[in-house]
Amino acid sequence: MKHKLFKSAVTVFAGWFLFASMAFADAAPGDVLVTLGEDLSNEQRATLLDEMGVDEESAIMYTVSNDEEHQYLGDYISASRIGTNALSSTKITLLESGEGVNVETNRIDWVTEAMYANALVTAGVEDAEIYVTAPFNVSGTAALTGLIKAYEASTEEVIPEEQKQVANEEMIKTAELGEEFGTEKAAELMTRIKEEIAEGNVETEEDLRDLIQRIANELGIELTEEELNGLVSLFQRMQNLDIDWGKVQNQIGKIRDNLSEFLESEEGQGLIRSILDFFDALIDAVRGWFSSGVITWFKS
DSSP: OOOTTTHSSSSSSSGGGGGTOOOOTTTTTTTTTEEEEEOOHHHHHHHHHHHHHHOOOTEEEEOOOOOHHHHHHHSSSOOOOOSSSSOOEEEEOOOEEEOEEEEESSSOOOHHHHHHHEEEEEEHHSSSEEEEEOSBBBBBBBBBHHHHHHHHHHHHHOOOOHHHHHHHHHHHHHHHHHHHHOOHHHHHHHHHHHHHHHTTTTOOOHHHHHHHHHHHHTOOOOHHHHHHHHHHHHHHHHHHSSSOHHHHHHHHHHHHHHHHHHHSSSHHHHHHHHHHHHHHHHHHHHHHHHTTTHHHHHOO
């Protein structure tokens, strides 16, 4: 399904470079960082802060402009799609080492939680709970930039600019593939490619091309030559970065673990039960149609 809500989707977070020089030496698990779009109305701002459960006195607050959004997304999305307003907002909570990256979204209808988590891991983000939201439905394409910048500022880790750009490109390509093949398949494709690269199974461009094609085939994804070439180029750039692939592999494992834990949790089981209940009700309704003669009526 095509989404055209890019205009408001652009993230509030690009402006973190303004604060990169600030020291957060005392940043620790439990610390909360919040970014708000510069173009939010006072009412929207208050509503989003309430939604995130944020007390401005206890969180590190930042405002991000639309100009900053264009700076970090201009190479991947047209200016018209980025739009003229910065509205998206986020809450980032630092976690204990080893907990991995957890992402939850609200009113974000193009980029999924798995896409954010995957790209954040590429950028070197570790152990953070992330919540992305907006005052109304947006695509969420630009949120990644600010999330990376927020993490960088809070931990005093300098993430190379090229690594940030690759992470943004990865997210956009995954979302585009998601439109064509489904978001879960697209995210799984990117995850599995990175897992195999982390295993050291790719040495040449031909190895990479064969790897991408094989995994795509296994997932039932029929890539065009242009799509395949684009992924080869992206992962070549990724391989050329100074990425700790051991950490990438570990964080990907945590993402998978967190998903499994959710499905086994009371909330996850409740979701599964609600889906099963829906289908049970549907089956009962169909049986009722047969017993009441509705099907016979339609045939006549």
